[in-house]
Structures are given as C-alpha cells and as structure tokens.
Amino acid sequence: MTDIVIFGAGQIAEVALAYIRRFGSDRVVGFTVDREYATQAEFHGLPVVPWDALETRFPPGEVKLLGPLSYQQLNGLRRDRHREGRARGYSFASFVHPSVHDMADHIGENCFILENTILQPFTRIGDGCVIWTAVHIGHHSTIGDHCFISSQVGISSGCTIGPGCLIGGQVGISNGVTIGADTYLETRCMIRRDLPPGSVVRHPDDRKEEYSSDRLKGMRFK
Template identity: 40%
Template sequence: MSKKLIIGGDTAFAQIAYEYFTHDSDYEVVAFTVDPEYLKQDSLFGLPVVPFDQLEQKFNPAEHHFFAALTYTGLNRARTRMYLEAKGRGYAPASYISSRAFVWRNVKLGEHCFIFEDNTVQPFVELGDNVILWSGNHIGHHSKVGNHCFISSHVVVSGFCNIGENCFLGVNCTLVNNIDLGADTLVGAGALVAKTIPEDQIVKPTVSEFLPSARRYFKVSSFTR
C-alpha cells in the first residue's frame, strides 16, 4: 500500500521530487504546500497546492507523510524550518533514496533525506537529518555529514571527513581525506578543500597569476561572512 505524501514547495525541486517519489518509491503524492505569501497557483500536476498554514484542514497529519522540497536558501534554513514545523504538527518526515544510487548496507541515514541517482555512499558513512545529495556524488568511507546539509552534483568527499551542520558543497568540489568542515560553511563550485576549515566560512577556487599560460589551480580561501 502506498503512503500518502505532501510535498513542501512548488518550484523546480518540488517538481523533481514529485517525479522521483511518484515513479521510484512507495509514496503517493497527494498535494503540494507553500507558505501563503508564495501561493501563486491552485494546482500542480493535477494536485492541489495548499497554503501551509491551512494544511491540517484538508490533510490529516496522522495519515500523511511530508517532504520539504526546498533547496539551500539561507544555508538550508528555509528547508529546515518547513521540515521541522511539519514534523512538529504531526506529519511524518519522508525520505527518498534512488533505486539507482549505491548506498552501502551499514550507512546510517537520518530522516527527511533525498539521495539522487548515481550517488556512491560508502561503508560506515553517517548522514544526518535533512540532507540532500544531488546526483553523482562520492561520499567516502567513515565520513559524517551533519544535519541540514546540501551536497550538489559530482562532489567528492574523501574518507574520514566530518562535515558540520548547515553546509553547502558546490558542484565538482573536492574534500581530501581526514579533514573537518565547520558548520555553516559554503564551498564554491570546483574548490579543493585540503585542510580543516572552521565554521562560518566561504571556500572558493582561485587562480594563480604565477603559473604559466594561466593554468588553473585551486587553493582554499576563507572569508568570514
């Protein structure tokens, strides 16, 4: 029997989540919901779009699961707020793991996670609550990803890394072995992180003006926001 699911949001991620939950899970999407100030349409894919503050009037929390399909706005705060509020109101958090992802048997997976296709999650990895792994990432053995993180596409997290809460890792970035990434850190696309980074930093790729032919290399640059 399929489990009834409400998706938070109605933009691109919500539409993608609808496809995956509908065609690659045992959930049945029955509605979308958005905060009242963002309500711009009454239906999506033939399903109702309901104001978030009125959700219980139409959908009993005891009979429905919930997934907040929001991205990394405010270092994941928007998604975190909706997920925790829905949970507090009695909706069971849903997770999705693609049938085309490789997740080893002893991975510890928190609630309200979304793992896209072509992810490799190796043995002894721990993923916290509310973690998004977009497509094509490598999460190395014995690494830990904290709550409320967003890892975009083709990211390499090597072994024994520890990623703090509320982090964002941009496309094609790399973390070498045995480093920590502090909470609230944003790693830019293509950056190589080769040392431990304290919390609340921006890590971005830079170009060396000393290399011939403008050949690119990457180093860590940290800026407190």
C-alpha cells in the same frame, strides 16, 4: 505506499515529483508552500495548500512530508520547516534513488538522494539532507543535518561535514577533513584542510573568504 506532501511548488519540487512517480514506492498527493507563495490552487494537477493551513487538508498521521528541497537561506528554510513540521505532529519521508550504492550506517528522515551516488560503509547521513547526482561519500564520513550536496562531489574517507553546509558541484574534499557548520563551498573547490563554521570558499584552492556565510543567507533560489 505512503502519501507524501512535498514542500515547494517550483522546479525542484517538480523534479522531486518526477523522481518519486518514476522510481519511488510512495505517492505524492499534494504540495505546500508558505502562504505568501500560495498563488496557485494546483501544481501538476495536485492541490497546493498554504503551510499554515496544511492540517485542514492533510492532517498529521495521514501524510508524510518531504522538503523543502532547495537551499534557500543556506539550507535554513529546510531546517526550519522540518522542525516546525515535527512540532506540528508530522512525520517525514525520504527518497533514495534505487541506483544509489548504499552501505551507510544511517540515513536520516527528510532526505532526497539521487542516482549513482555512492555511500560507502560506516557513513552517516543526517536528517534533511539533499544529495544530488553521482556524489561519492567515503567510508567513515559523517554528513550533518540539513546539508545540500550538489552533483559530482567527492568526499573522501573520515570526513565530517557540519550541519547546514552547501557544497557546489564537483567539489573535492580530502581525507579526514572537518568542515564547520553552515559553510559554503563553491563549484570545483578543492578542500585539503579543516574549515571553521560559517566559512566561504569560492576559489579552486581552499582559500577562505574574509566574510561569513551569513552574508549568503538572503540569496533566493527556485
């Protein structure tokens, strides 16, 4: 059993706690948030420690970290805190629900993968990926670091999803498509062609918006 500190103290951290307590083999011992959000001493009866003071309560070597699990700053917050945690000497856990059909070649650290997801043979999942419920990732596909894939997404075989992508629920991606880094695909889009980095698609077809996904990085989510 590994002791885990979850980054976050909101709804998604609450969901992660519930899953790990019900289905995981590890133990959550606390939470951490950026200091400006450390407005409570406890969350679900466990300590909440400011990120910049985490070593005072939970030193590296005694715990592993998980998160942040939201897509704040278009996954930039998860990427940045992951890199900072590694630089400070922390290791990262992953949670993979026991119902996941896992034939992947590789699943990175700091991943959170929920129930009824299918990872077909020869798939590769990078570090810091959040994959919600009932996602299909086809054989020989690669998911880059720090992506967030919402529920019921279908990614066909031989696809490449670049780092930092945010894919909304029920998106479909055709065979062999490459999606550039930091792309945002809104719910129920159907993607049939390659997209360059920073793309935004908000339509059922794969019509790309004229603006970059940089515009979305200021969005706030729980």
